[in-house]
Amino acid sequence: MTKTLQEQAASPGGGHGGMPKGLPPGNWHLSGASHIAPLPHGERSASVRFFLKVIRKVTREDFDYTVFTTLARLGRIFPVHAYFVSRLLYKGRIPIADKERVILRVAHHMGCAYEWAHHSVMAQDQGVTRLEIESIARTVDDGWTSRTCALFNATDDLLDGGKLTADTWHALREHLDDNQVVELCMLVGHYVMGAMIINTSGCEIEPRYLASLGESWTAGHPQD
Structure with a gap:
């Protein structure tokens, strides 16, 4: 059986620096308890069941993601949100690979x-390497392009102060136009919202993504 993140963290060889495999150093929320369980099958409306089925088809999975069965508690808001996030992630003017970098940040x-577990996999599907994914947790990295630096500085400004500083704005405008800057702000804001819901509810990472998390770490850091 695949260990949960909490079990990995508690095991002697669980991960790098005491963290579960696949997670770079950071202030990760690993409470070990699910405060809000996914919506039970018997309480899911026809529209919720339909949209969960659509999500399974789009993601090519044979199971429901924990985050979506938890968001199903939004009731009539859930289908609208599911549509919105799919458009935000896969449409728009910013390349998907850049969006995945920002989401990981x-x-x-x-x-x-x-x-982190889900979007590490999704970023690799968009051509982002494992080494670059690992670097995203750093403050700066010599391997980042000027575009990536601009995106990360903008993301950090939004997260820390809720707006872009003048220097960050000018650097970002060398790579994004006005429409893309608006989209970037919405992307960052949405995934902050998602993280708050996930961290509060205690969504458990599905075994497939937990396994991929461990593989991504051991690939970059061979174990003794």
């Missing part, structure tokens, strides 16, 4: 292990 800042 937000996940690390918020200590959201669930977001």
Whole structure:
């Protein structure tokens, strides 16, 4: 059986620096308890069941993501939100690979292990390497392009102060136009919201993504 993140953290060889495998150093929320359980099957409306089925088809999974069965508690808001997040992530004017980089930056800042696990996989699907994914948790990295630096500085400004400083704005505008800057602000804000819900409810990472998390770490850091 795949260990939960909390079990990995507690095991002697669980991870790098006492953290579960696959998580870079950070202030991760690993409470060990689910405060809000996913909506029970018997309480899911026809529209909720339909949208969960659509999500399974789009993601090519044979199981429901914990985050979506938890968000199903939003009732009539859930289908609207599911549509919104799919458009925000897969449409728009910012390339998806850049969006995944930004989401991982937000996940690390918020200590959201669930977001990190899922979007590490999704970022690799968009061509982001494992080494680059690991670097996203750092303050700076020599391997980042000027575009990536601008995106991360903008993300950090939004997370820390709720707006862009003048220097960050000018650097970002070399890579994004006005429409894209608006989209970036919405992307960061949405995944902060998602991280708050996930961290508060205690969404458990599905075994497939937990396994991928461990593989991504051991690939970059061979174990003794």
